[in-house]
Amino acid sequence: xxxxxxxxxxxxxxxxxIALRLAADGYTVYGAARRVERMRDLEESGVRVIGMDVTVDxxxxxxxxxxxxxxxRIDVLVNNAGFGLYGAVEDTSMDDVRYQFExxxxxxxxxxxxxxxxxxxxxxxxxxxxxxxxGEIYTPLGAYYHATKHALEAWSDALRYEVAPFGIDVVIVxxxxxxxxxxxxxxxxIMERSGxxxxxxxxxxxxxxxxxxxxxxxxxxxxxTVISDTVAKAVAAKRPRTRYAAGRMAKPLITAxxxxxxxxxxxxxxxxxx
Numbered sequence: 001x002x003x004x005x006x007x008x009x010x011x012x013x014x015x016x017x018i019a020l021r022l023a024a025d026g027y028t029v030y031g032a033a034r035r036v037e038r039m040r041d042l043e044e045s046g047v048r049v050i051g052m053d054v055t056v057d058x059x060x061x062x063x064x065x066x067x068x069x070x071x072x073r074i075d076v077l078v079n080n081a082g083f084g085l086y087g088a089v090e091d092t093s094m095d096d097v098r099y100q101f102e103x104x105x106x107x108x109x110x111x112x113x114x115x116x117x118x119x120x121x122x123x124x125x126x127x128x129x130x131x132x133x134x135g136e137i138y139t140p141l142g143a144y145y146h147a148t149k150h151a152l153e154a155w156s157d158a159l160r161y162e163v164a165p166f167g168i169d170v171v172i173v174x175x176x177x178x179x180x181x182x183x184x185x186x187x188x189x190i191m192e193r194s195g196x197x198x199x200x201x202x203x204x205x206x207x208x209x210x211x212x213x214x215x216x217x218x219x220x221x222x223x224x225t226v227i228s229d230t231v232a233k234a235v236a237a238k239r240p241r242t243r244y245a246a247g248r249m250a251k252p253l254i255t256a257x258x259x260x261x262x263x264x265x266x267x268x269x270x271x272x273x274x
Contacts, residue, residue: 004028004071005235006063008054008111009081010047011038014130014178017228018078019047025232027076030067054081054107055099064114073122076235077115079108080130084145086186086206087193097144104148109155116163125168126240128231129156133176133250137257137265140273141190141199141206160242171234172243176250177213177221186210205273222247 005022009015010031016039019031023046031042032052039049048070052063067074085092085100112127119125134142135149153172160170187207194203213221230246245251257265 002026002028002071003075004030004067004073005076005078006030006032006067006074006115007078007080008032008052008107009130010042010049011035014175014224014227015078015080016042017224018080018231020045021225021228021232022076022078022235023047025236028071030063032063033081054111055102057110060107060111061114064111064118068118074115074118075122075124076126076128077112078128078130078231079111081107082130082148084134084142084186086141086145086190088141088197088199088203089143091193091197091199092144100144101148101151104145105151105155108152112159116168119163119168120166123167125163125166126171126235127159127163127168128171128173128234129153130227130231131156131172131174133174133245133247133253135172135174136254138269139206140202140269141194157242169240170242171240173227173230173234174243174245174250174254175227176245176247176253178227178247179221179223202273209273 005027007015007019007022007029010019011033019029019042023029029047030050031039031047032050033039034051034053036049036051043049050063050066052059054060082104085096108129129152131152132149134146135153138146156170156172163170187210190203190207194200226247230244234240234244245254256268260268
């Protein structure tokens with residue numbers, strides 16, 4: 001029996017690599033994202049492409065219906081779609097905050113609700129939620145982003161307990177610093193929101209630190225394949241771990257957050273953004 005996987009946020013980065021890896025491992029893979037035009041190469045690799053915005057309920061329902069109509073089952077759901085909203089708490093509009101939660105949390109919850117009845121019926125399934133090291137730590141100007149990831153992790157823990165009797169596993173993957181367009185994408189919105197007011201100095205420091213991290217001479221991030229390898233491992237494991245931290249700085253920072261007091265971790269972050 002060929003198993004079926006549904007991967008969201010598959011048009012680029014980690015989602016793209018996860019879809020390709022699961023297809024290479026023999027799954028029938030559906031890659032879902034808003035930007036269908038960016039997934040043509042996935043089709044050439046055997047991935048079935050679905051245009052889907054996780055914040056649009058009709059599209060989410062249609063995506064699940066299509067997968068079930070064509071394969072009759074969903075064995076693996078990888079909730080990868082998401083983005084990082086950065087800016088001072090005071091400066092960020094509530095419309096932006098709501099959209100951050102719609103994508104990073106409510107979209108995950110709704111898609112999972114739709115998939116669960118099928119997994120329960122087949123008495124098996126694996127749900128992999130792509131969180132972040134930011135699901136356990138916090139960073140300057142990332143309050144709303146971290147709030148979504150902390151919420152995702154608490155929700156995943158409760159979900160894991162609820163669905164275990166039905167043969168369904170829930171796994172959290174916590175990427176660290178991963179090679180991406182992150183620095184370029186986050187810089188402009190941070191400066192637009194917080195670059196000219198009371199938090200301007202902090203905004204400039206955060207942007208400069210990010211640029212140093214991702215610059216040619218900087219330490220950079222891990223390749224997205226680190227995460228696709230981790231997902232493949234979690235999916236294949238007979239008894240997967242509940243959490244997998246992977247990628248540069250993920251394990252050290254999560255460990256530091258667990259061991260240090262709040263004030264001590266504040267000082268660690270302050271030293272990194274000077």
